Amino acid sequence: xxxxxxxxxxxxxxxxxxxxxxxxxxxxxxxxxxxxxxxxxxxxxxxxxxxxxxxxxxxxxxxxxxxxxxxxxxxxxxxxxxxxxxxxxxxxxxxxxxxxxxxxxxxxxxxxxxxxxxxxxxxxxxxxxxxxxxxxxxxxxxxxxxxxxxxxxxxxxxxxxxxxxxxxxxxxxxxxxxxxxxxxxxxxxxxxxxxxxxxxxxxxxxxxxxxxxxxxxxxxxxxxxxxxxxxxxxxxxxxxxxxxxxxxxxxxxxxxxxxxxxxxxxxxxxxxxxxxxxxxxxxxxxxxxxxxxxxxxxxxxxxxxxxxxxxxxxxxxxxxxxxxxxxxxxxxxxxxxxxxxxxxxxxxxxxxxxxxxxxxxxxxxxxxxxxxxxxxxxxxxxxxxxxxxxxxxxxx
Numbered sequence: 001x002x003x004x005x006x007x008x009x010x011x012x013x014x015x016x017x018x019x020x021x022x023x024x025x026x027x028x029x030x031x032x033x034x035x036x037x038x039x040x041x042x043x044x045x046x047x048x049x050x051x052x053x054x055x056x057x058x059x060x061x062x063x064x065x066x067x068x069x070x071x072x073x074x075x076x077x078x079x080x081x082x083x084x085x086x087x088x089x090x091x092x093x094x095x096x097x098x099x100x101x102x103x104x105x106x107x108x109x110x111x112x113x114x115x116x117x118x119x120x121x122x123x124x125x126x127x128x129x130x131x132x133x134x135x136x137x138x139x140x141x142x143x144x145x146x147x148x149x150x151x152x153x154x155x156x157x158x159x160x161x162x163x164x165x166x167x168x169x170x171x172x173x174x175x176x177x178x179x180x181x182x183x184x185x186x187x188x189x190x191x192x193x194x195x196x197x198x199x200x201x202x203x204x205x206x207x208x209x210x211x212x213x214x215x216x217x218x219x220x221x222x223x224x225x226x227x228x229x230x231x232x233x234x235x236x237x238x239x240x241x242x243x244x245x246x247x248x249x250x251x252x253x254x255x256x257x258x259x260x261x262x263x264x265x266x267x268x269x270x271x272x273x274x275x276x277x278x279x280x281x282x283x284x285x286x287x288x289x290x291x292x293x294x295x296x297x298x299x300x301x302x303x304x305x306x307x308x309x310x311x312x313x314x315x316x317x318x319x320x321x322x323x324x325x326x327x328x329x330x331x332x333x334x335x336x337x338x339x340x341x342x343x344x345x346x347x348x349x350x351x352x353x354x355x356x357x358x359x360x361x362x363x364x365x366x367x368x369x370x371x372x373x374x375x376x377x378x379x380x381x382x383x384x385x386x387x388x389x390x391x392x393x394x395x396x
Contacts, residue, residue, distance in 0.1 A: 073361075076361060077361055080361070080362050081198060081201070081202065082205065083362075084202060084362050084365050084366075085202040085203070085205040085206035085209060086205065086206075086209045087369060088206055088365065088369065089205075089206050089207075089209035089210040089213055090209070090213060091248070091369060091372045091373070091376075092121065092210055093210055093213040093214050093217065094244060094245050094248050094249075094376075095248045095249055095252045095253075095372075096117050096121075096214065096249070097217065097245035097248070097249055098245060098246065098249035098250075098253075099117060099249075100113055100114075100117060100214055100217060101245075103116070103117075104218075110214075110215055110216075110217075110218065111215050113214065113215075114211050114212075114213075114214030114215035114217075115211065117210075117214055118207060118210045118211045118214060121207075121210065122207060128283070131279065131283075132279070132280060132283060138276070138277060153308070153309050221241055224237060224241065225237045225238055225241075236383070236384065239383050240379070240380055240383045240384065243379050243382075243383050244375075244376055244379050244380065247375055247376075247379045248372060248375060248376070251375060252372070254339055255289075255290070255336075258331060258335060258336060258339070259285075259286045259289040259290065260286060261331075262285055262286060262289055262327065262328060262331055263282040263283060263285045263286035264282060265285075265324075265327050266281050266282045266284075266285035266286075266324055266327075267279055267281065267282030269281075269320050269323045269324055269327075270282065270303075270320060272320075273307060273310075273319060273320035273323075274310050274311065275303070275306050275307065275310055275320060276306075276310075281303070281306075284299060284302070285299055285324065285328075287368075289328070290368055290371065291355060291367050291368060291370070291371070292348075292351050292352075292355065292371060293348070293351070293352055293355070294352075294355055294359075294367065295367075296325070296328055296332075299324070300321050300324060300325045300328075301321075303320050303321040303324050304317070304318055304320075304321035306320075307319065307320045307321055346374055346375070346378055350374065351370070351371065351374055354370040354371075354373065354374045355367055355370040355371075357370070358370040358373070
């Protein structure tokens, strides 16, 4: 009576194991062993069970991934009221990670450490708002006169473009008149006022999230590390977390000092160039520098327009913008690489796409978060893909 399939395969596997032991010298070779070895060589190889996937299966898999990706992006967009302040708090908390580490080594308790750092952030924001309040009020009060001066200054250039069909009468009646512009300004102020409540809510969420993140930073690190099972994975998690905090802390500490200098220079340029509210121009220069490429472009255009509207001659009006662009170019291409080195370089095209994406998702705050989020992703990829890295040792 013949053996069935499973029994036959079991005998065949047994024959292979015995032959392998004989081949490596675990048993003494005999006539029986030699015949067993020959029988093993004559047996057919075990069947390989391979799951073949056709093009439809692959397409379905990618379609499911794409659907979940779209749903994830929709959730990020719809939950922006909560996610924006939380993400900003996490990024700021990681930037302050080096300072928190030094305060911890000095013996400062974690809760006091978190309260001190979050209070310092709140104090800096309050001082900025307080210093910008007067220039913004002056700018709001001079809005009608500024709009009239702008129309009178730009009108000669608009009249040369005949296909626009714009004449001085265009701004005297209709939707382009001064009255209509002032009415629209009131509507804009109403929109800004109605947006204050969500902004205040987001500010409260930001400070609360920053305080709790800094207070539970060490425990959160331990939780993330211990979620991995193997020693190698835990070492990789330690390396990645330390690298992200070091990169963010070093980059933004150095960049803040450089861009503060740029803001001071811009304040001097605005004052010497006759622009109104020079302190405001300096603050905008500092803030826009954290948005690569797009920030410097918008800032240069704004200074150029303000200079043309302030002065009668075009060349004199463009001098503040030219001076600011030259100073910014020197800082970005000489001072910044000399201080930062080459280890924090990011592909400009990737940064540009990140700025466009996060600006589309979260507006101006997203544009400012694009660079730190790109640095985080770049650091994680760099630490995980490059194998020859100094390995931290876990405590025994």
